Structures are given as structure tokens and as C-alpha cells.
Amino acid sequence: MGIDPWSTDLGLSLCSLVQDLTMTVLVAGGAGYIGSHFVRCLEEHGESAVVLDDLSTGFAEAIPDHVPLVRCAIGDRAAVRSVLEEVAPEAVVDFAGLIQVGESMRSPDRYYGVNVSQTIAFLDEIVRSGVKTFVFSSSAAVYGNPIRVPIDEDHPKEPINPYGATKLIVEMAARDYARAYGLRVACLRYFNAAGAHADGTLAERHDPETHLIPLAIDAGLGRRPELTVFGDDWSTPDGTCVRDYIHVMDLAEAHWLAIEKLRNDTPTLSLNLGTGNGYSVRQIIDAVSDVLGKAVPYHIGPRRDGDPPSLVASSNRARNVLGWNPTRSQLDTIVQDAVRSRT
Numbered sequence: 001m002g003i004d005p006w007s008t009d010l011g012l013s014l015c016s017l018v019q020d021l022t023m024t025v026l027v028a029g030g031a032g033y034i035g036s037h038f039v040r041c042l043e044e045h046g047e048s049a050v051v052l053d054d055l056s057t058g059f060a061e062a063i064p065d066h067v068p069l070v071r072c073a074i075g076d077r078a079a080v081r082s083v084l085e086e087v088a089p090e091a092v093v094d095f096a097g098l099i100q101v102g103e104s105m106r107s108p109d110r111y112y113g114v115n116v117s118q119t120i121a122f123l124d125e126i127v128r129s130g131v132k133t134f135v136f137s138s139s140a141a142v143y144g145n146p147i148r149v150p151i152d153e154d155h156p157k158e159p160i161n162p163y164g165a166t167k168l169i170v171e172m173a174a175r176d177y178a179r180a181y182g183l184r185v186a187c188l189r190y191f192n193a194a195g196a197h198a199d200g201t202l203a204e205r206h207d208p209e210t211h212l213i214p215l216a217i218d219a220g221l222g223r224r225p226e227l228t229v230f231g232d233d234w235s236t237p238d239g240t241c242v243r244d245y246i247h248v249m250d251l252a253e254a255h256w257l258a259i260e261k262l263r264n265d266t267p268t269l270s271l272n273l274g275t276g277n278g279y280s281v282r283q284i285i286d287a288v289s290d291v292l293g294k295a296v297p298y299h300i301g302p303r304r305d306g307d308p309p310s311l312v313a314s315s316n317r318a319r320n321v322l323g324w325n326p327t328r329s330q331l332d333t334i335v336q337d338a339v340r341s342r343t
């Protein structure tokens, strides 16, 4: 843990901040890509955030200076307990976790360690603290290879990689905790988060970057070697993998709506967050080329282990239950916002 909020000035500043505002949300993983956009979303709704992040993959610069950052792992029970006692948040949103499908195939121990063991420890502390509202970053990877498309929430859950398995395990634990301990839980299954805040001050940033849109942009800008397309012999219309890209600010908004819904006493929610539109890797390359006004250099490489050929959401439930209405998730808007954030 980098900062001890109880023996330093941070403890006092956390208290005063919390008292002044209507709702404080503890955002685990708030220094990461989706988490930092959610912090922005909360602020745009007039609420406040306290971020808990060990900065293993996130960036402190992604958090505004006035937002408290407690640097610790979600599995550090003593530190987490202290933060929960001090902040007494209305809700906890958990973005903290490892997210790379390919890496999860090579190093499942890390994924089960962080995404399951540490996350369950975190959940225990949340329940113990008396916080009643928990929103969990889950993934379309819980479904595995789709047997029908678009994928609705009742689709069988048979993950084909450790990343998806770890998300499903925590979903199951969270639902059991909801039943037994009165926790209200929303598991939000993301399809492909993409884009960036329209003001260009936040970006999709991973180190190393493994995601398609930032890699395609950087290849088009000549900042990295040509893109490798992971296989063009899939059973999809153009042979490359199809994904459902959802704008990160639309995704963030759904978390806000989920908190509101849970606070109104809805006990559990499991919701897909996507658009219902699938785009192939080739279509993404073309969209990035159009926005940049230059070709994205690429070559076809082997398939990536653990990739399903196609993941496209039915998000009717999120629209109906939350009143969620994505406004920035047209592909050209996503790519324009992503390009703006990287140039």
C-alpha cells in the first residue's frame, strides 16, 4: 500500500470530501481505462469518487488531482477495510482486474489470483463494511463460443479462456453473497470497450497495449510496426473475428444507472453492455483508415488462443431495465474519439 490514509492528512481530506457531497463511490481500478472514464462520468453527475488502485496496470495521471487515490491492491484486506471504514461509500464499483485473454491462457495463475482470490477477499470486506451496493466489471467472455447471436443474458455460460472463467466465478460468488448477506449486485458484461472521452483528455492506455483500435491507430500513425490480424480463416463473413464495440462513456453511464437501480432496492442484475452491431477486424481497420485519412498497415497472422470468432450482444435488458441509451457508440464516433485521444 503506497498511502496510509489513517495516519496521514489523506484521512482527514477524505472525511471532509465525503461529508460535503451527496454520494461517494469507491472505484476500485479507477486509474484504468474504463475506471477513469467512470470517475469522469460520476463527476459529470455531480457525485464524487474515491479511487482504490495499486497502479499495477493503471495510471495515476488518469485521475483528477482532487480525487483521492488510495494506492493498494483489492486483496489487501487490512488496507481495504480501513478505506471502507473511513470513506463509508454508498457503493463500490470494481474495475480492478486483469483483462487480457491471451495472457490468461499463458498465465492462468495470475488471473485466478487477482480476478478470483483477491476479488473475493475484496467482496468479503465490502460485505463486512456494510456497503450494500456493488457493481462488478464482468465480460462477454463468460459466454464462450456463442451458440446464438446476438447473445442475451440467458445464453449458456461456458467460458473458453481463464479470463472469462474468472469473471464467471466472481459473478456466481457475488450472487450468492447477495442472497445471503443482502448485498445488491450488478454484474455488467462488457463487450468491447472502445473510444475515449470526447474532450480528448483521457485515453485507452494499456502497457503493453493489446487492443485492436489503439493498435490500429498507432500503426496508421507510424508509431508502431504494422498490425497483426489474428487469423482470417474464422467462420465469419470476411474471415476475421467479429466484436461489438461499445463507447467507454456509454459503458460508464450504464454503471451510474446500475447504481441508481440497485439503490432503489433491486437485489441483483446481470446485464450485457454492447450495441447489437458486430464489426470484423477488417472493418475496424477500414474505419480507422477512414478517420486517419491514411492506410493502416497490417498482415495476417495466426489465430490468437482463446478468441471466440464472434461476440455480439443483445443489450435489450440493459436498455429496458436501466433505461440505458448509448449515444456515442456509432463506429465512426468511437474511432474519432479514440484518434483524438491519441493525437
Ligand code: UDP
Pocket: 101, 192, 210, 211, 212, 213, 215, 227, 228, 229, 230, 231, 241, 242, 243, 281, 304, 307
Ligand atoms: N485483434 C487483432 N490484432 C491485434 C489485436 C486484436 O486481430 O493486434 C483482434 C482480436 O483477435 C479480436 C479483436 O481484434 O478478435 C478485438 O481484440 P481486443 O484484444 O481488442 O479485445 P477482446 O475481444 O480480446 O476483448
